[in-house]
Amino acid sequence: MDDERCVHRRASTSRGCVMNRTIRWALSTVVTVAILWTVAWFGARWWLGDTLHKSVADLQARNGITVECTDERIGGWPFRLVLTCPGGLGVTLPDGGKLQTAGAHGEGQIFNLHRLDFRFDAPTSYTAPDGRRLDLAASDLTASIGFAKGQANRLSLKTVDLSATGPLAGGTEGKLTMGRGDLLLARTTEHPDDADLAATVDGLNLAVGDTALTPLPVRLTLAATLAQADMATAGPAALAGWRAAGGRLTLHRLAAELGGATLTLNGEGTVTETGLIEAEGQVTGRDLNALAASAAAGGVSLTPELAGLVMAFVLMGTAADDGGRSIGLRVENGVVSANGREIGRLAPLF
Structure with missing residues (x-):
């Protein structure tokens, strides 16, 4: 209208x-x-x-x-x-x-x-x-x-x-501090039951009571793949089934940088039917002399554990291609060995 x-x-x-x-x-x-x-x-x-x-x-x-x-x-x-x-x-x-x-x-x-x-x-x-x-x-x-x-x-x-x-x-009171941390978990496209892991931690410090386990801040980087990820993260009781299903942790690179020195580890690991860790890998130390120098410059001293680690590379390590010192690690039936020498034993996980 x-x-x-x-x-x-x-x-x-x-x-x-x-x-x-x-x-x-x-x-x-x-x-x-x-x-x-x-x-x-x-x-x-x-x-x-x-x-x-x-x-x-x-x-x-x-x-x-x-x-x-x-x-x-x-x-x-x-x-x-x-x-x-x-x-x-x-x-x-x-x-x-x-x-x-x-x-x-x-x-x-x-x-x-x-x-x-x-x-x-x-x-x-x-x-x-x-x-x-x-x-x-x-x-x-x-x-x-x-x-x-x-x-x-x-x-x-x-x-x-x-x-x-x-x-x-x-x-004992424990304390952990870090400047920045990033963690990524993502299922792989080709194998949906597996997961890729990547992590970066900057400025990591650990202390137990009045003792600093890291006299210098540590930077950690991780790249790994966890097969059968759901079963692996379901707790110790599921690890037997995880292993039977082909569960494995592949460590592409784990690196720790502190005081100018670098430690890197790579390898693979799983568990046995009796719950013992079974793994094999290689750990390499580079520029280890810089660690003691950096600690001294900062007015701190190396902990006995870090000093012992440096000495282990000096005494047991073999020359790596990039000038560092390398040690082969193996865990079999709970026995941890470095370059064929037993250095410790691990208890079963389940």
Whole structure:
């Protein structure tokens, strides 16, 4: 009816009618888009909740790890997906140990449903199976979870200025500090049951009581592949089945750098039917003389353990291609040997 009236009116009035029709069309378009977007957002919200719950259930079934997000909420409309655990986030390991945070906040984008970034609220703590409590503090503690085919397939952890303090098994107070730490676990595309591990730790310091085990800050880097990863992380009781399924840890590189010296280790390992570690690898020391010089320059002395390690390379090591000293390590039936000489024994894992 309004359009019919506009036809019989003057030109100026007709122009106003056209404008009104344009405004009505624009408003109806905005409302339609808003409705469709809201439907899409709630669909993404449902998908995220369903995927997370399935991943948590799968983690518990495969690994025996329980994750509890207290008072779980998912919001963030219109452009974000925000998962919050206002009552805290708890992760219980198969051995009974538990990691607890005061709260957790995960955020993703509706345009990218394959990633969720978390930050954790202090205080954070780890309670060992025997009841000992380890308090954790960091200026930044975050995680990122990647999803593919409806399951979590990638986990990245980052921390800055981390400190962990608490009683050790013997009752002595222990303390660990690090400047920055990064850990990545990702399932391999070719073998979904396996996982690649990569880690970097900068400025690592360890102390037991008043004794510093690392007189100089240590930088650690790790690259490894864990076959049958789900079974390997399900606790000691699952290791027998892990071995039977072909479980193996391949250490591509583990490097420790301190005071200008570098130690690198590579090799492979598994467990025997009786729970004993079985492994073989090579450890190489480079620029070991710089370690003592750096310690002296910093006004500290090497611990007996580090001094003994340097002497072991001097006395037992063979010349490596790059000028370092190399020692072959082997663990068989619980017996640890270096270049064929027994240096210790390990207890069974189960």
